[in-house]
Amino acid sequence: MTSPLSGRHVALLLGGLSSEREVSLVSGKACGAALERLGAKVSYVDAGRDLAQVLTQLKPDVCFNALHGAWGEDGCVQGVLETLNLPYTHSGVLASALAMDKAKAKAVLAAAGVTVPGGGLFNRIEAAKDHVMAPPYVVKPNSEGSSVGVFIVHEGANRPPQELSSPTWTFGEEVMIEPYIRGKELAVGVMAGVAMTVTDIVPTSGFYDFEAKYGEGGSVHVIPAEIPAHVFEKAMKMSELAHAALGCQGVTRSDLRYDDINDILVLLEVNTQPGMTPTSLVPEQAAMKGVDFDQLVLWITEDAYARGVAGGGAQ
Numbered sequence: 001m002t003s004p005l006s007g008r009h010v011a012l013l014l015g016g017l018s019s020e021r022e023v024s025l026v027s028g029k030a031c032g033a034a035l036e037r038l039g040a041k042v043s044y045v046d047a048g049r050d051l052a053q054v055l056t057q058l059k060p061d062v063c064f065n066a067l068h069g070a071w072g073e074d075g076c077v078q079g080v081l082e083t084l085n086l087p088y089t090h091s092g093v094l095a096s097a098l099a100m101d102k103a104k105a106k107a108v109l110a111a112a113g114v115t116v117p118g119g120g121l122f123n124r125i126e127a128a129k130d131h132v133m134a135p136p137y138v139v140k141p142n143s144e145g146s147s148v149g150v151f152i153v154h155e156g157a158n159r160p161p162q163e164l165s166s167p168t169w170t171f172g173e174e175v176m177i178e179p180y181i182r183g184k185e186l187a188v189g190v191m192a193g194v195a196m197t198v199t200d201i202v203p204t205s206g207f208y209d210f211e212a213k214y215g216e217g218g219s220v221h222v223i224p225a226e227i228p229a230h231v232f233e234k235a236m237k238m239s240e241l242a243h244a245a246l247g248c249q250g251v252t253r254s255d256l257r258y259d260d261i262n263d264i265l266v267l268l269e270v271n272t273q274p275g276m277t278p279t280s281l282v283p284e285q286a287a288m289k290g291v292d293f294d295q296l297v298l299w300i301t302e303d304a305y306a307r308g309v310a311g312g313g314a315q
Contacts, residue, residue: 019069062087096273128163136179188238190253197236201222
């Protein structure tokens, strides 16, 4: 019996230049192993500034983009792949750039009718001097993922996080500051424009930070989320709407907060290249829908290849 990807040459992009490099390496290796099981010839490419030259030499049929964070997920690598006329997974240049820029994404989502938190962009030095809004609030880099550089300023805090003014700060001069929404951390995977289910993420300590996301035992995933039916349905619909409003393709994951006391649901952000690690949310949700990890990787790859061929080679 012929393997689904037999004869297909896939360039697996992993690692990269962002603060999420280590997560990307784990995602990439898991996806690469699945692609090999599916019969593909896999070239593992630790994506650097020479990416265009490397891919020109490799001449793959399709690129599986397992990069996370700046450069790999924000439209830059997508632009390189467009220039090379290579089919690639996940969203295109504009959707990737929009989703990574939290401020611009919030503006687009709000205009589309998606409920998002308030707040805005502030200079990090000014934000470190004094509270720009009454606590509790959240400070986060405008263009990072995986909860990198995120601070929760609790009610009664005397001053903002002083790390914002540190010379070692590497997450840009502007930070997103928005009201802290107490309650549940929810996630919804969207595949081919259709929401899969809702996961309630319960961190074992603190909040859903980098360690809670990727560390062993860092969080418990309740799937499907045990929330009121109307909230479950609204979370699914908002995530589908967000995926469409930003122009996303393939698989995305929306992160939401639900204040169960005041019955408030807000969508925080859309991840255009969700994690594909053993503890990642999208593979878990797909499995619950009857799509195992290898089938998910196959679908993402075939979807990219079909769109690339239809578009003359790129998306």
